Amino acid sequence: MIFHLKRVSILLSIFFFFLVLFLLFSHLNVLSYSDNTPPSIYMQFPKESEIVSGSICVKFTVIDKESRIESVLIRIDGELCDILAGDFKKKKALEYDLKLDTTKLSEGRHILTVSASSCNGNATTTKDTLFYVDNHPLNVEVILGGSNRVYPGSVLPLQCVLSEEVRDIRVEIMGYDIFLFTTDIGYEGFVPIRLAVEPEEVDMEVSLTDNLGESVNINKKILILPKGFESEYIVLPETKAEPIPKEVIEKEYQILLNELLSPSEVLYEKDGFIIPVEGKITSPYGTYRRFSNGVVSRHIGVDYSCPEGTEVKACGAGIVRLVDDFAIRGKFVLIDHGWGVYSLYNHLSDVLVDVGDIVSKGDVIGKVGSTGLATGPHLHWEVRVGRWAVDPLQWTDERIFANLR
Structure with a gap:
């Protein structure tokens, strides 16, 4: 009897052992099939x-x-x-x-x-x-008006003809960006070659990004040629011989720069400029100057000798942006012709326009004088593209505007 009970006990133990194993594997299997970890x-x-x-x-x-x-x-x-x-x-x-x-x-x-x-x-x-x-890649044609062989102080009309709209465009040359303006062909503007640059071949980099993020980079070579500029020695009257303090010059330049770096999207003048006054050129653009007070500089405009009171005319259509009286410039007028092109008229005796006036080519804006740092009555005529003073006489050639829209 005892032997029989032991045998039953052993069988029950074996049964429960396998039952536990069965339940354990069943539980693990359920866990595996109930796993919710996604692929x-x-x-x-x-x-x-x-x-x-x-x-x-x-x-x-x-x-x-x-x-x-x-x-x-x-x-x-x-x-x-x-x-x-x-x-x-x-x-x-x-x-x-x-x-x-x-x-x-x-x-x-x-x-x-x-x-x-x-x-x-x-x-x-x-x-x-x-x-x-993007199955229609961005196509770009960069066109420079005239020759890519230029002199210091020259300006090149620029056209960027695009196959589609772009998110961003930048044109850079010699470390500065070019003002660009939207037209029906893409973007256009003027590339100034600053006066103080050595003869060399320089790169103009055009960088564009379309609305999908595709980038296009184009390089244009421009050869700056050597040019001989005149030099002159200027004797200042005793009343104007004292050098103008640097802080005054910097303050006045900053006032001017604030206007020069805020170009108008409207191109007011689309033909060549006229000479603003009747007179003889006494100091060409780019002349090396040495003054009797020791100051040396480059002449960044063209001087015309005229009798005091001679009428000064706007060289082209535009809007008057600034009228002021500076230590060097004297009484002057700044006209915005659009697309970053500006003209300045210095040393006036009288100013006949106000800020905000719209002027047409040939309108009288002032009279010749000798205010500011001047040795006698004359007009200093200056043309700038952005901050850079360029040769004004180049703008009297209507071809500079010929291909622009």
Whole structure:
């Protein structure tokens, strides 16, 4: 009897042992099938915000470490693609290539969506990737009016002809940016070659970015030729021999610069300038000057000797931006002709216009005098493109405006 009970006890122990094992494995199996960890999706191409064109191959990998991949759906802008992934023979990892013809998509922004599901049906991953289609690359033609062989103080008309609108455009030469203005062909403006530059070949860099982020860079070579400039010695009267304090010069220049760096989008003058006064040139543009008080400088305008009171005319159409009385310039007028082109008239005895006046070519704006740092009655006529003083006489050639819109 005792032996029989022991035998039953052993059998029960074995039974409960296997029962525990069964329950344990059943529990683990339930855990494995109740796992909610979704598959992982790795996009190789396109990358986020990538710009694509033509026929491309979408590449991605789906990995499910806990279960098996049941299905993968691929959509573009919410529309299911032609290929619907199946069960992939219950693989844990899937590498997939999808051929895509982007010419059938519209230009611009699109969303690629990849959705992956596990076999247990409880875990789904969705991966969205933003990409852009650009099947019409940005075409740019950079046109410089006239020859690319120039002298210091010259100006080159510039046209950037574009096939489409751009997000950003920049033209840089010798460390400074060029003012550009929107026209029906793209962008236009004037490229000034500053006076104080050595003869050399320089680079003009044109950088553009279209609305999809595509960049285009164009380099233009400009050869600056040597030019002989005159020199002169100027004896100042005792009343004007004292050098003007540097802080006064800097303050007055800053007032002028505030206007020169705020160009008008309107091109008021579209033909060549006229000479603003009848008189003889006594000091050409670019002349090396040495004054009796020891000051040395370059002449950044053209001086005309005229009797006091001679009428001074606007060289071109524009708007009066500044009227003032400076230590060097004396009484002067600044006219904005548009697109960063300005003319100045110094040493006036009388000013006949006010700030904000619209003037036409040939309108009388003042009278010749000798105010400021002047040894006698004359007109100092100056033309600037932005901050840079350029040769005024070049602007009397109407061809400088010929190709501009």
